[in-house]
Each structure stands twice: as structure tokens, then as C-alpha cells.
Amino acid sequence: MAKLNKKAAQEEIENLRKKLNTWAEQYYAQDAPSVEDAVYDQNYQRLVELEKQFPELVTSDSITQRVGGEIKSDLGKVEHQIPMLSMGDVFSKDELREFDQRIQKLVGGPVAYNVELKIDGLSLSLEYSDGKLVRASTRGNGRIGEDVTKNVQYISDIPKTLPEALTMEVRGECYMGKEAFLKLNTERDENGEAVFANPRNAAAGSLRQLDPQVTKKRNLSTFIYTWVNPPKEITSQHQAIQQMAKLGFHTNETGKRLANLDGVFAYIDEYTSKRDSLSYGIDGIVLKVDDLTLQKQLGNTVKVPRWEIAYKFPPEEQETIVHEIVWTV
Numbered sequence: 001m002a003k004l005n006k007k008a009a010q011e012e013i014e015n016l017r018k019k020l021n022t023w024a025e026q027y028y029a030q031d032a033p034s035v036e037d038a039v040y041d042q043n044y045q046r047l048v049e050l051e052k053q054f055p056e057l058v059t060s061d062s063i064t065q066r067v068g069g070e071i072k073s074d075l076g077k078v079e080h081q082i083p084m085l086s087m088g089d090v091f092s093k094d095e096l097r098e099f100d101q102r103i104q105k106l107v108g109g110p111v112a113y114n115v116e117l118k119i120d121g122l123s124l125s126l127e128y129s130d131g132k133l134v135r136a137s138t139r140g141n142g143r144i145g146e147d148v149t150k151n152v153q154y155i156s157d158i159p160k161t162l163p164e165a166l167t168m169e170v171r172g173e174c175y176m177g178k179e180a181f182l183k184l185n186t187e188r189d190e191n192g193e194a195v196f197a198n199p200r201n202a203a204a205g206s207l208r209q210l211d212p213q214v215t216k217k218r219n220l221s222t223f224i225y226t227w228v229n230p231p232k233e234i235t236s237q238h239q240a241i242q243q244m245a246k247l248g249f250h251t252n253e254t255g256k257r258l259a260n261l262d263g264v265f266a267y268i269d270e271y272t273s274k275r276d277s278l279s280y281g282i283d284g285i286v287l288k289v290d291d292l293t294l295q296k297q298l299g300n301t302v303k304v305p306r307w308e309i310a311y312k313f314p315p316e317e318q319e320t321i322v323h324e325i326v327w328t329v
């Protein structure tokens with residue numbers, strides 16, 4: 001990339017931030033994106049590059065330094081004791097190699113990864129007290145989320161009571177399966193209502209409802225993948241998932257613990273070709289350092305954990321018309 005002078009960079013940075021802020025507001029607050037994710041991602045990457053070239057132009061309110069969007073709904077607010085972060089992403093296997101080299105350098109040797117599908121939905125936190133589901137919340141801006149406790153009562157795969165009287169928090173993805181999404185959009189189309197851009201926006205709009213009765217009709221599902229502060233005997237991400245499945249959470253059965261990148265690349269190839277045949281949408285795969293002690297050691301930046309990365313699939317054929325979408329929460 002040709003190096004810009006500082007004034008030109010400042011101008012471009014300001015333009016990019018303005019565009020990205022508008023798109024993020026449409027996507028996160030209104031569940032109604034006006035551009036494809038690939039367009040958003042390209043502009044975001046350009047901003048990252050410019051901020052790398054001119055670190056003195058990075059501001060704490062830049063979209064590269066914060067999670068999600070502002071919360072504008074009338075749902076109650078929940079403060080996350082442990083922030084719900086975003087995730088770094090890469091778009092090629094070479095960039096995954098660089099990620100692996102960075103990790104190896106930081107921890108002093110090869111590490112095993114747990115690879116998982118990147119489910120195209122929205123993050124959800126579930127809190128249990130003495131085995132009872134007491135609170136559910138969205139990620140929001142990472143520190144403050146929206147209270148969707150009443151709404152998740154109508155998501156049938158979420159256990160409302162655990163088999164043991166555990167006090168715990170788990171996190172995962174709330175999503176709408178492809179069949180439910182098609183059915184919903186067909187109904188909306190027949191009723192002359194605007195259709196949803198994609199299952200992700202349909203899930204977000206359906207969960208973040210003031211009237212839980214709307215959520216009830218929407219057929220949402222979850223995949224749970226994080227145990228926040230698990231007990232000491234759980235030492236790896238892979239084990240955490242297996243244990244959460246035993247407790248009754250809906251976990252994704254395709255996750256694998258892999259000793260090296262060759263296995264990761266084979267997993268990517270496998271799910272690039274299986275992607276369309278899955279009953280739910282995925283937009284990539286997630287690579288997580290499997291060892292929980294190493295995860296702690298690696299820690300987080302202000303926005304993302306250093307121990308995980310998303311490999312994003314190349315954009316799919318344009319299958320939806322985003323400009324038709326209207327949604328109000």
C-alpha cells in the first residue's frame with residue numbers, strides 16, 4: 001500500500017469511521033444492514049491499515065477500539081461482569097499461519113487448537129444460580145448488554161434448569177436455522193411485510209423484542225461454546241464444551257481439537273464444501289487456543305481475545321436484497 005501523507009490519511013480515516021459507524025448502527029441497533037458484510041469488512045480493514053500506519057491518529061472511540069454498537073432499544077440493561085468481546089478475523093490461510101506463529105512466539109512453542117464453526121447469529125450470555133436460569137443478555141457494546149431473560153424462555157434448546165445446582169455463566173450464539181428463516185421470510189412476503197436480509201439479522205431482531213410473544217413465534221436456537229470461569233477440573237475449551245453438553249446445553253458437535261495447522265486447513269476445506277448443506281448459517285471457522293491456562297496467559301486487547309481468531313469464508317453469491325429490509329425493535 002502506498003504511504004499517504006498524514007493529512008490525506010486523517011481525511012480518509014474520518015470518512016471511513018463515519019461510514020462504518022453508520023453501517024454498524026444499522027446492523028447492530030436496527031438489525032437492518034444496508035451493505036453486504038464483505039463491503040463493511042473491506043472498509044474496516046482499510047481503517048485498520050491506516051491506523052497501523054499512523055498510530056497517532058488512533059482515537060479511543062474509533063470503531064477499531066470498541067465492540068458492537070450503541071444500545072438504543074428499550075430493553076433493560078445488563079452489565080457484563082466479564083466483557084463480551086468481539087473477535088479478530090482473517091481472510092486467508094496465510095494470515096492463519098501468521099496468527100499461529102504469533103501465538104507460538106508468545107507461548108514459546110506449538111499449541112493445540114480447538115476449531116469450531118463460526119455460527120452466524122448473535123452472542124448470548126446465560127446466567128444460572130443454583131441450577132436455575134436467572135438472566136439472559138445480549139453482547140451490546142461488550143460492557144452493557146440488553147436483558148432478554150423473558151425472551152429466552154421461548155427458546156426450547158436453552159435449559160431453564162440444570163441437572164446440578166450450579167451457579168455459572170455460559171455464552172454462545174443465538175441463531176435462526178435456515179428452514180425457520182425461509183418460513184418466516186415467506187410468511188412476511190405473503191403478508192406484504194419487508195423480509196429479513198439474512199438469518200443473523202432475523203435472529204437478532206427476533207430475540208431483541210420488547211414483547212417476548214414475538215420471540216416465541218420465531219423458532220430460535222442456540223449453540224453454546226463458552227463456559228465463563230469454569231471449575232478447575234476443566235482445563236481446555238474442548239473439555240468445557242463436552243461438559244456443557246452433559247449439562248444439557250446445545251453445543252455444536254463438529255468442533256475438533258487439532259494439534260497443528262494442517263488439521264485446521266483440512267477442517268476449513270471440509271466446511272467450505274459442507275457449508276451449504278448445514279441447516280444453519282456459518283460465516284467462517286473459529287480457531288481457539290485449547291488450553292485455558294494459555295488463554296488466560298495470552299489475554300485480550302481492548303476489543304478481542306488474543307487466543308482466538310476467525311477465518312472468514314469468502315462472501316457468498318449475493319442471495320438477498322438488503323435494501324428491502326426494514327426492521328424496528
Ligand code: NAD
Pocket residue numbers: 023024026027028033034035036037038040041067068085086087089116117118119120121122123124139172173225286310
Ligand atoms: P464477528 O461477528 O465477526 O465475530 C465475533 C462473534 O462471533 C462473537 O461475538 C460471537 O458472537 C460469534 N461466534 C460465532 N460462532 C462462534 C464460536 N464458535 N466461538 C466464538 N464466537 C463465535 O464480530 P462482530 O464484532 O460481532 O461483528 C463484526 C462483523 O459483523 C463484521 O466482520 C461484519 O461482517 C459484520 N458487520 C456487518 C455490518 C454491515 O453493515 N453489513 C455492520 C457491522 C458489522
